[in-house]
Amino acid sequence: MSVIEIQQQLFQAIKGRLASDASMSDEIAALLDISTDSAYRRMRGEKQITFDELYKIATQYRISLDQLMNINTGGGYVPGKFIEPENTSV
């Protein structure tokens, strides 16, 4: 998968997580501290996002980079939550 394809999938994944009335370009611009035009160029795949930008986006939208970039970690994901005393009712 090319970098551009990864980038396109990333923005596709973000789209699915945005509220219906939210503007993706505005959100990305604010998150990465860039202009709306620059955000558009990244969304259209005209400009490659950097590793650091990828990190900020993945953290903000809780996107798995392993799944996005098809990284072969040789393992399987186990979803779950830890029992934490503050969240556990007695």
Added chain:
Amino acid sequence: MPNYQSQEFLFQRIKEILPPHVSLVDVVAEILHISSDSSYRRIRGETPVVLDEAKELCNHYKLSLDHILNVKTGSTLFQSVRVNTHNYNYELYMTELKKLVQYIGSFLHKEIIYRSKDMPVFHNFYYKPLIAFRYFFWMKTIIQHPDFANREFELDCMSPEIEKLSRELTMEYNKVPSTEIWNTEGVNVAINQIEFYKDSGYFSSASDIKVVYEALEASLIHLKNEVEFGCKFMPEENPQSKKENFRFFFNRVMLGETTVMVVTDRVKSVFINYDALNYISTRDELFCNPYYDDLQNLMKKSTIISQTSEKQRNIFFGIMLGKIADRKKYI
């Protein structure tokens, strides 16, 4: 996060998993097909790592970018190791396990914390009859190897290579500082396996049952000596020539599943054992760090009996040896 800090995390994690004698610059240059200078620039954060390169590095070391960058996806990545009869046989499993223990031993700071409800695998390999029995049981009953389907247990059921490999695995474990947390049920699994084979008629003679029980008894007595000296050694070795590298806790409350935590320099890994030999493992800090704290808490609620508390040590091993003595009466 300032520029390129995430890329620093990536290189830091790769460095942590490399054996100490391997150069980070060289491996990055080789994997990315770039010069050493270019490799240096990426490691120092002067040149940004592009996505393709990050992917290459992660694929090579089977690293999770989600873990490295601490992206909270709500999932934990586990690697699975499962013995089977075709492409990952017992001999290969043991060879890989030995390599893993050697790899752990290659770090400057290392520790294995073994929370166990069965005898840790390494303590089965001191005496030939027990090595043979455990091997036979795993092959016939757990792996269900077709060659063992219609066989009865015999003391010479294993090849010299398997015996040698088993002992070598234990010798490697003996070099690594470790902490074991047991309770008196730790011997039950071995006893149950022997009893199951006795009742099922899988022993060819009553004398073999006695020999296997005696080897189990001798293994526990040897373990007791190791606990007393606070170091690990083979039966033919002198404990006084060994470094103190063994802590042993007697836990009276609960142990849960057999779980092993490995700490190498700054990296923690957790191995969760299932189905006798198989295990899943993770290096996810969100999973490993709280689990490390849990183990420290468990140790606080346990009694240390290595090198100290002679009376408690005698009681602990006395209970387990008593269980074997009881069974030997009914052979």
